[in-house]
Amino acid sequence: xxxxxxxxxxxxxxxxxxxxxSLLHFTTSSWLLQTxxxxxxxxxxxTRSPDLYSTILPQSWRDWFKTQDxxxxxxxxxxxDLAQFDQEHGVWRNGPAPPEELLHYVRDVRKHLLGREFxxxxxxxxxxxxxxxxxxxxxxxVKKVHEVDNFARYVDRLTSDIASSDNKSITHLVDxxxxxxxxGRALAAPPYSKHxxxxxxxxxxxxxxxxxxxxxKLVPKPLVLRNKKxxxxxxxxxxxxxxxxxxxxxxxxxxxxxxTLQVKARPEDENTISDPFPGLSQDYVPSVECEDGECAPVNxxxxxxxxxxxNDMTEVEAVNPHKDSATTTTTLQVYTEGQGSVQYVEHIIxxxxxxxxxxxxxxxxxLQDENIELAPTDVKEPINLDAVPKPKEVNAMVISLHSxxxxxxxxxxxxxxxxxxxxxxxxxxxxxxxxxxLGPPTYKLPTLRPNHPRLIATSNAFDPHGFxxxxxxxxxxxxxxxxxxxxxxxxPPKGIRxxxxxxxxxxxxxxxxxxEDSELFFTRHFYRALLQRIFLNRGVVCAPVDxxxxxxxxxxxxxxxxxxxxxxPNGRGPGLSSDGTTTPLTIGTLRKFAYTSFVSYVxxxxxxxxxxNSFCEVDPAFIEEKMDGLTDEDIKDYEIRFAEKKKELxxxxxxxxxxxxxVEAVIVTDRWLWLQEQDEVKHAWVEPVFEYKHxxxxxxxxxxxx
Numbered sequence: 001x002x003x004x005x006x007x008x009x010x011x012x013x014x015x016x017x018x019x020x021x022s023l024l025h026f027t028t029s030s031w032l033l034q035t036x037x038x039x040x041x042x043x044x045x046x047t048r049s050p051d052l053y054s055t056i057l058p059q060s061w062r063d064w065f066k067t068q069d070x071x072x073x074x075x076x077x078x079x080x081d082l083a084q085f086d087q088e089h090g091v092w093r094n095g096p097a098p099p100e101e102l103l104h105y106v107r108d109v110r111k112h113l114l115g116r117e118f119x120x121x122x123x124x125x126x127x128x129x130x131x132x133x134x135x136x137x138x139x140x141x142v143k144k145v146h147e148v149d150n151f152a153r154y155v156d157r158l159t160s161d162i163a164s165s166d167n168k169s170i171t172h173l174v175d176x177x178x179x180x181x182x183x184g185r186a187l188a189a190p191p192y193s194k195h196x197x198x199x200x201x202x203x204x205x206x207x208x209x210x211x212x213x214x215x216x217k218l219v220p221k222p223l224v225l226r227n228k229k230x231x232x233x234x235x236x237x238x239x240x241x242x243x244x245x246x247x248x249x250x251x252x253x254x255x256x257x258x259x260t261l262q263v264k265a266r267p268e269d270e271n272t273i274s275d276p277f278p279g280l281s282q283d284y285v286p287s288v289e290c291e292d293g294e295c296a297p298v299n300x301x302x303x304x305x306x307x308x309x310x311n312d313m314t315e316v317e318a319v320n321p322h323k324d325s326a327t328t329t330t331t332l333q334v335y336t337e338g339q340g341s342v343q344y345v346e347h348i349i350x351x352x353x354x355x356x357x358x359x360x361x362x363x364x365x366x367l368q369d370e371n372i373e374l375a376p377t378d379v380k381e382p383i384n385l386d387a388v389p390k391p392k393e394v395n396a397m398v399i400s401l402h403s404x405x406x407x408x409x410x411x412x413x414x415x416x417x418x419x420x421x422x423x424x425x426x427x428x429x430x431x432x433x434x435x436x437x438l439g440p441p442t443y444k445l446p447t448l449r450p451n452h453p454r455l456i457a458t459s460n461a462f463d464p465h466g467f468x469x470x471x472x473x474x475x476x477x478x479x480x481x482x483x484x485x486x487x488x489x490x491x492p493p494k495g496i497r498x499x500x501x502x503x504x505x506x507x508x509x510x511x512x513x514x515x516e517d518s519e520l521f522f523t524r525h526f527y528r529a530l531l532q533r534i535f536l537n538r539g540v541v542c543a544p545v546d547x548x549x550x551x552x553x554x555x556x557x558x559x560x561x562x563x564x565x566x567x568x569p570n571g572r573g574p575g576l577s578s579d580g581t582t583t584p585l586t587i588g589t590l591r592k593f594a595y596t597s598f599v600s601y602v603x604x605x606x607x608x609x610x611x612x613n614s615f616c617e618v619d620p621a622f623i624e625e626k627m628d629g630l631t632d633e634d635i636k637d638y639e640i641r642f643a644e645k646k647k648e649l650x651x652x653x654x655x656x657x658x659x660x661x662x663v664e665a666v667i668v669t670d671r672w673l674w675l676q677e678q679d680e681v682k683h684a685w686v687e688p689v690f691e692y693k694h695x696x697x698x699x700x701x702x703x704x705x706x
Contacts (some may be wrong), residue, residue, distance in 0.1 A: 001161055001162075001165055001683045001704060002684075002685040002687075002702065003120060003122070003123065003267070003685055003687055004122065006142075006672065006676075006684060006685035006686065007019065007048070007114065007669065007672060007685070008114050008116070008117075008120060008686060008687055008688060008699070009114070009115060010110070010112065010113060010114070010115060012111050014643075015651075018413065018548055019112075020673070021079050021667065022111070022439065022498065023112045023662070023665060024473070024476050024666075026112055026662065026667055027112075027662060028476070028478050028479060029479055030108065030510075032056070032659075033108075033109070033659055033662060035056055035154050036056070036569050036655055036656045036659045036660075036664050037498075037502040037505055037660050037662070038498065038499045038501045038502030038505075039304055039502075040052055040652075040656075041501065042058065042525055042528070042529055042649070042652075042653065043528065043532045043562070044532075044544050044562070045529045045648075046529050046530055046532065046533040046642060046645065046649075047532055047533055047541075047542050047543065047544050047562060051176065051645075051648075053645075053648040053649075053651075053652060056652070057652075057655075058099075058101060060099040061099055061101070061102050063646075064096060064099055064102065065651050066647075067095050067096060068093075068095060068430065068517070070522070070647060070650050070651065071515050071518070072093055073654060074510070074513060074518070074654050074658075076098060076106065077106055077432075077510075077654060077655070077658045078511050078658060079511075082103060082106065082107055082110075085097065085098070085103055085669055088294075089215075099532060106439075109188055109659055109661065110661050112665055113661045113665060114664075114665045114668060114686070114699065115688070116511075116688050116689045116692040116696075116699070117688065117692075118150075118689070118690055118692070118698060119688075120668070120687050120688055123687075126689075128153075130145050130146065130149040131153075132148060132149045132152075132186055133147060133189070133511070135217055135218075136185055136216055136218075136572060138212065138215050138216050139182070139212055139215070140182055141286060142694070143694050144182055145696040146690055146695065147401060147402075147690050147694070147695050148182050148183050148186050148401070149186070150690040151183060151193060151401055151427065151689050151690065151700075152183060152186045152691055154425070154689050155173065155187060155399055155425060155583050156187070156192050156587050157196075158258075158396065158397075158423070158702070159173075161377070162208065162397075162422070162423060162704065166422075166533065168206075168395055168422070168424065169395065170395055170397045171195065171391065171395045171396065172195045172196070172197050172361060172396040172622055173187060173194050173196050173197065173396065173397055174197045174199060174354065174357065174396050174397070174398045174399065174421070175196055175197065175199060175399055175400065176199055176349065176398055176399070176400035176403050176410070176411045177184070177199065177200060177201075177400060177403050177407055178196075178198035178199060178200045178205075178207070178209065178344075180205065180212055181198050181209035181211050181212065181213075181342065182212075183346075183399070183401045184196040184198045185209075185212065185213065185216065185218070185342070187700060188218075188338075188341060188471050189218060189335055189337055189338055189340060189341045190337050190338035190340075191338075192338075193338035193339045193565045194340050195340060195341050195343075195362055195364060196341065196342045196343065197343050197345055197357065197360075197396070198342055198345065199345050199347050199357055199650055200344065200345070200346065200347075201346065201349065203346065205348060205443070206331075206344045206346060209344065210331060210333075210344070212215070213333065213335075214605060218335045218337060219333055219335070219701040222478070223510050224273060225565065234555060240252045254574050304380065316658055318577065327345065327346065327347040327356035327357060327359075327360060328344050328345070328346045328347075328360075329343060329344065329360045329362065331343070331344045331600050332344075332362050332364060332388065334364050336416075341364035341416075343360070343361065343364070344352075344608045345357055345360050347360075347636040349407060349410055350410075350411030351410055351413065351417075351465065352409075352410045352414040352415075352416070352417045352418075353354045353414070353417045353418065354398070354414050354417070354418045354421065355418065356421075358396070358418060358420045359396055361389040361390065361391060361396075362389065362391070363391040363396050364388075366671075378635070379654075394420040396420055396421055396422065396423050397421070397422060397423040397424065397425065398411045398414050398415070398421055398423070398424045398425075398426065399424075399425050399426065400426040400427060400428075401427050401699060402429040402430075403426060403428055403433075403437070404429065404430040405425070405430050405431070405434045406433070406435055406463075406465050406466065407428075408426045408428035408432055408671065408701065409434075409467075409469055409671075410464070410465065410675065411424055411463050412424055412426065412469070412671060412675065412701065413465075415675075415678075415680070415681065415705055416678060416680055421705070422704070422705050423702070423703065423704045423705060424701070424702065424703045425700055425701075426700065426701050427689065427697060427698070427699065427700045427701075428667075428668075428671075428699075428701070429507065430507065430695065431503040431504070431506045431663070431664065431667055432500060432506075432507060433508055434466060434467050434503055434667070435463035435465065435466035435467070436462075436463060436466045436467060436470075436497065436498075436640070437462070437463055437464060437465075437467060437474065438462075438474060438497055439462055439465040459675045465504075466568065467498060467667060467670065468495070468496055469670055469673075469674035470671075470673035470674040470676075470677055471677060472670075472673045472677070473496040473666075473670050473673065474495050474496075475497065476494060476496055476580050477493075477494050478492070478494055478495070478583075491504035496666065496670075498663055498667070502660065502663050503663065503667070505555075505656055505657060505660035505663065505664040506660045506661075506664040506666075506667065507697070508660055509696035510654065510657040510658050510661075511586075511692060512693055512696060513695075522646070522649070522650040523646075524595060524649075525649060526642075526646045526649055527595065527598055527602075527648075527655055528587070529649060530598065530600070530638055530639065531602055532562070532606060533638065533642070534635075534638060535626075536562065536628055538626045538630065540564065540565060540566075540622075540623060540626045540627070541563065541564055541565060542562055542563055542564075543562065543564040544562045564584075564585050564618055566618050566619060566622045568617070584616075584617065585609075585614045585616060585618055586615060587608060587616070588608070588615060590604050590605065590608065590612065591604070598635060598638070598639040599632050599635045602630075602635050604622075606627050606630075610623050610624045610627075668686055668699050669686075671686075672684055672685070672686050672701060675703040678703075680706055681704065681706070682703055682705060683702070683704040684701075684702065684704070685702050687700060687702075688700075
C-alpha cells in the first residue's frame with residue numbers, strides 16, 4: 001500500500017536512509033544554511049554595521065549578483081538546469097557565469113528538497129479537471145477548489161485501498177479543524193457520500209459551515225418565526241436601533257426575539273461567513289497568519305474562548321445539559337443528496353486523545369427509526385440527539401487539509417492513542433505555529449543575532465507535542481562546539497532544533513514567485529526595513545549589537561536585535577516591562593494604498609502607531625515625539641540613499657526563502673520518521689496530493705495502523 005518509495009525523494013537519491021542521513025548532515029553542518037534559516041532578521045538589514053549582506057555573502061557572490069536581474073537570480077536558484085555549468089562556460093544569459101561556490105550551494109539545497117510534482121511520478125495518475133459540483137464549491141476560491149477536489153479524490157481512493165487490503169472498511173472520516181467544512185462537504189456529498197465527523201473548536205466556524213450547507217442547498221433553510229420590530233431593534237437594522245439596543249443592554253436577561261423549528265443561527269450569525277471573528281472584542285489581535293494564507297489565526301485568548309462557550313449555546317446543547325461542554329455535538333445532518341452525513345462536534349484539540357470525539361459519534365443510518373423525532377423539514381436532523389443510537393463499531397480515519405502547527409502532531413498521535421482510529425492522512429501548514437520539544441541548545445550556532453527573549457521563550461517551551469516528533473531527530477548527534485560554560489564531561493550535543501524564524505521562513509512559496517508579485521513583496525520588505533533605519537536614526541529604537549554584546553539586554557519580541565528606547569510604566573528599563581518581557585514595536589497590516597510610495601508607507605505606519613487605539617504597546621506620544629519634524633523630503637532622501645540596497649535585500653530574502661525548503665523537508669521527514677518508529681503502524685508514507693503552483697503545502701503524511 002502506498003508508493004514504492006515512502007518519501008518523495010529528489011532525483012539524487014534512490015532510498016530513504018541515504019537521503020535522511022544526507023539531509024541531517026547538511027542541516028547541521030552548513031554554516032550558510034543555518035545563518036539564512038533562523039540566523040538573521042530582515043529588520044536588521046539596514047541598521048547593522050557592517051551590514052548583513054556583506055557579512056554573510058562572499059565577495060564573489062555579491063559581485064555577480066550586482067550584474068544580474070533579480071528574476072534571473074531567482075531562476076538560477078530554483079528553475080535553471082545546473083547541468084549546463086558542468087562544463088566551463090564564462091557566459092550565462094549574456095552576462096558572467098555564476099561563481100562556483102554559489103552553484104555548489106544551490107546544488108546542495110536542491111539536492112535535499114522533497115519532490116513536489118503532482119501527480120507523483122510513477123503513480124499512474126493523470127491531471128484531472130476539477131469535478132466538485134458548483135453548488136458544493138460555493139465559497140471556494142480556485143485554490144480551495146483544487147485542494148478539495150484532489151484531496152477528496154485521494155481520501156476516497158485511500159479508504160478503498162484500506163478496505164480491500166485489510167477487509168475492514170473505514171466507517172467515518174474525522175476532519176481535524178474542519179473550519180467552514182469545505183473538505184467534509186465535498187466528501188459527504190455524491191459521489192463519495194462519506195460519513196464526516198467535523199471537529200472544530202470555534203462555534204462561529206461551525207455555524208458558518210452550517211450556513212454553507214444551506215447555501216449549497218444540501219440542507220433546507222430553517223424556517224424562522226420572529227418579531228420583526230424587535231429583531232430590527234436588536235440587530236441594528238431599524239431607525240430606533242441604537243435607542244433600543246441601549247435599552248436592551250440594561251436588561252440582565254436578553255430577550256429571545258425568535259422561535260425556530262430547528263437548531264437556528266442567532267441574528268448576529270447571519271454574517272458569519274463574511275466576518276471571520278464575530279463576537280470577538282476589538283481588543284483581540286489575531287496571531288500571525290501563514291505567508292501564503294493557508295489558514296486563519298488560531299490564537300484565541302482564553303477569556304474569549306470562555307465567552308464563546310457561554311454565549312454560543314445552541315438549542316441542541318440545551319437539550320443535552322449533561323454532556324461535556326468542551327466536546328459537544330451541535331448538529332447531525334444527513335444530506336438530501338446521496339447517503340453521506342456530517343456531524344459537527346465542538347471540541348478543543350489539545351492532544352491526540354480523541355476519546356471525547358469518538359464518544360459523540362452517532363449512527364446516521366438509524367435516523368429512519370420511527371422513534372426518533374425529526375425536525376419538520378426535508379433534511380433529516382434530529383431534535384433530540386440523545387435519541388440517536390451509537391454505531392456498533394467506529395473504524396475511523398483522521399484527515400486534515402492544512403492543519404496549523406501542532407494539530408498535525410496531535411492527529412498523527414491519535415493513531416496510537418485511540419483504538420477506533422485506523423489511519424491518518426494529514427496535510428500540514430503554519431510551521432511557525434509548531435512548538436519546540438527540546439530545550440535551548442548547549443552548543444554554538446552560526447548566527448548574527450543574540451538570544452533574544454522570543455527565541456528563548458520558544459526554545460524553553462519543552463512542549464512534548466512539539467518538534468521534533470521522532471527520536472531519530474531528537475537524538476541526532478551534532479557537530480557544533482559546546483558553549484564555553486559547559487562542563488567537559490557532559491554528553492556531546494544532540495537534537496535537531498529549528499527556531500521560530502526558520503520555521504516561519506519554511507511557509508514561503510518561492511517557486512511560485514513571478515516578477516509582478518515578487519516586486520510587490522520585495523518592496524514591502526524594503527519599506528519596512530528602511531523604516532526601521534528611520535526609527536534608529538530618530539531614537540525610537542536602539543542600535544543592534546552582536547550576540548556577545550546582548551547578553552542580558554532587552555531586544556524586540558518580534559525577533560530582531562533592536563529594542564525600543566521607551567520604558568513602559570513600572571518597567572525595568574528601555575523596552576522592558578515590569579515582568580521582564582519585551583515591548584514589541586508592532587505595525588501590523590496596512591491598507592494597499594500605503595504601499596504606493598515610501599512616503600505613503602511611512603505616513604500610514606506612523607499614523608497607525610500614534611493613533612489612540614493602536615495595537616502597539618509602545619506609548620503613541622513617545623513615537624509622535626521622536627518622529628516629529630520628519631518631512632516628506634526627509635523620507636524621500638532615505639529612499640534615494642538606500643535605493644541601490646533594495647536589490648541586496650531582495651537577493652537575501654530570495655536566498656532565505658529558497659534555503660528554507662530544506663527546513664520544510666526536515667519537518668515533514670520528522671513526522672514520517674515518527675510513524676516509522678511506532679510498532680503499531682503498518683504503513684507510512686508522504687506524497688504530493690495537489691499541485692505546488694496552486695497550493696505550496698501539498699505534502700500529505702499518511703499512516704495506516706496494523
